[in-house]
Amino acid sequence: MTAKQNPIQQTQVCQIIGGSIGKLIARQKSGKIIEIGELLTSDLDENQYAIYQVQDVYYSTQMEQRTIELISGMQLENQESDEIEFFDSELRAYNIVQLKCLAIIEKQAENKFKIKTPKTIPNFFSNIYPINEKNLIFLKKPNRPLYFGKLRSGSKIFNRDVFLDADDVLSHHILFCATTGKGKSNFIKNILWNNIELDSNGILVLDAHDEYYGRGTKKGLKNHKNAKYFVSYYTNHNCPQGAKTFFINIADLKPSHFNAIGNFSDVQKEAMRFYYNLFFKDWISKIFDDETTDDLKEVQKETNLVLRRKLSQILSCTKKHGKLEFNDIFSLEKGQRIIQDIADELENGKSVIIDCSHFSGSIEMLVGSMIMEKIFWRYKNYSRNGQISNKPIISVVIEEAPRVIGRDVLQRGQNIFGTIAREGRKFKIGLIAITQLPSLIPREILANINTKVILGTEMQQEREAIISTTSQDLSDDSKNIASLNKGEAIISSCFVPFAIPIYCPLFEDVILKIKKNESKVKESVFGME
Structure with a gap:
């Protein structure tokens, strides 16, 4: 396959000169600007084209480093620097573009396309062009579309919604x-x-x-x-x-709900499950009930005191006149459903x-x-x-x-x-x-x-x-x-x-x-x- 003029595009921006499937190397055309993340394309044959993305852009030259340094010094130090030029500058100093082939698009019928994973590389000197709207018609709207944004090529925004x-x-x-x-x-x-x-x-x-x-x-x-x-x-x-x-009735709270917080030891979690299994929806109230905790020998008093302290902090509750009072979204009466x-x-x-x-x-x-x-x-x-x-x-x-x-x-x-x-x-x-x-x-x-x-x-x-x-x-x-x-x-x-x-x-x-x-x-x- 030989490089040819893409009928959709006007001017190539770079040309393939080497690399591999995941890391193609192209030479950038002088006067063109290419950004990291930009989408590019090239024709592979009459029914297929490739989509590439720019991974990196860096300098290259045919000149030795000391020559480049000399030219730079002359331009910096010479008052008439604008008159200093070197022969065939566009041919001898240029940018290299690193590309990744994202997909191969194969046209199978009118408005029907197959998107394939790249398994080969384009020919040497294949011309690469900026992507445009016509290259994007393979993007289809799904049956239940959830909108994420507009397709982007570098910093250029296309009028093509992505669902x-x-x-x-x-x-x-x-x-x-x-x-x-x-x-x-x-x-x-x-x-x-x-x-x-x-x-x-x-x-x-x-x-x-x-x-x-x-x-x-x-x-x-x-x-x-x-x-x-x-x-x-x-x-x-x-x-x-x-x-x-928004109010939550504490009767809806279960010990497992507190797993998302992670402030409780295994012993404390086991004690909460014990209270819940014994008292069901009244388990929190019973933890704060002195008479109940005194009668329960299965839970140590020290564990119960720690539970009271931690639950008081989390639920913003205190016990006054023998009754729990809440200062936040929790309640004994509200929020039952x-x-x-x-x-x-x-x-x-x-x-x-x-x-x-x-x-x-x-x-x-x-x-x-x-x-x-x-x-x-x-x-x-x-x-x-x-x-x-x-x-x-x-x-x-x-x-x-x-x-x-x-x-x-x-x-x-x-x-x-x-x-x-x-x-x-x-x-x-x-x-x-x-x-x-x-x-x-x-x-x-x-x-x-x-x-x-x-x-x-x-x-x-x-x-x-x-x-x-x-x-x-x-x-x-x-x-x-x-x-x-x-x-x-x-x-x-x-x-x-x-x-x-x-x-x-x-x-x-x-x-x-x-x-x-x-x-x-x-x-x-x-x-x-």
Whole structure:
């Protein structure tokens, strides 16, 4: 096969001069600008073309180093440096581009394409061109599309939406990894917004910063046209119109819920299980009851005193006049059905947002543990009874995920989030984990998360942790990941043919555009009337 002019493109930007399948080497054409992460293409034959991604760009020259240093010195030191040139500069000094072939696209029929894994290399001197819209028509919209962003080539944004199948990615877990300020929350807002369009999948959001619903004039899920049908917002702080107050009855608490916190020794956990088995829903009250604890010989007094102290701190409770009093979201009387109601809403395909901005981290994880354990056992029973196929997928958004699925936490004992990470996909339950520090999460957990949205990550240790567990080989993408700007990301998933570079637009801009389009439709309909 000989190099030929690509009929779609206008001008080549580089030309293949060597390398291997995973590391092709090309010479950059003078006057052209090529970025790390940029997508390029070349024709292989009449029905096939290749898609490449730039891994690195560096200098090369036909001149000796001492000659280069002499020329530089003459330009720096000579006052008439503008007149100093060297012969055939464009031929003798140039850039080398390192490429990786992402995929081979084979046209089989009109609007029908087959995406193949590269197993050969292009010919010497094959011309490489910038990718354009016509090269991207193989990207199809799945049956149940979940929007992730716009396709990106380097810093260029294409008007080509990137969708993944919602049922696949949500049930098989998603990880968002990025340094602070790279746009993780913006990505989550966009995904939550677009999930509402599907009208079926339930998502529990433990909102640590009260940023997803949109209080007051802030934009959020409340601005969705279907919010009143598919969004529930719980808070116990200045409850706005349309929100629900959030209280949990301590009778709903079980010893297993505290596994997500990890502050209890094995002896203390055994003592809590003993109280629960003996007193069921009254087990916490009985721990604080002097008469009961004096009569129980199975639990040592020292263990009971430690349990009282720890539970008092976590639940913000004190005993006054022989009765437990709570200062936070827990109550002896209120919230008797709240866990049941939230589980029902999730099963009905709603997005449930819980304002955790006034909770401690322990309370946030305890609340999430209560709800997801309820969901997990409910769905496990559905699976056992053959009813799971008709149930919606349910996911939970966890910020600072190592708090519950970190290596140190799981070594102290299993919790419901670790169980979901390992077994949840079998029961249509998924995690949407957010972290800056994927290295703290065990490798086997990371490997079970089949879709990873990798934003700008500056620390090499964290890049290595995420790269080593991606569905595609990103071993040469470390520089690319480190150079990602705010909103830019790479999606690696077993549900995409290759790692896809994307850009997620600002959530507020997305809402503004949607509202403008809705206004135009209303004006058009009014005009017809």
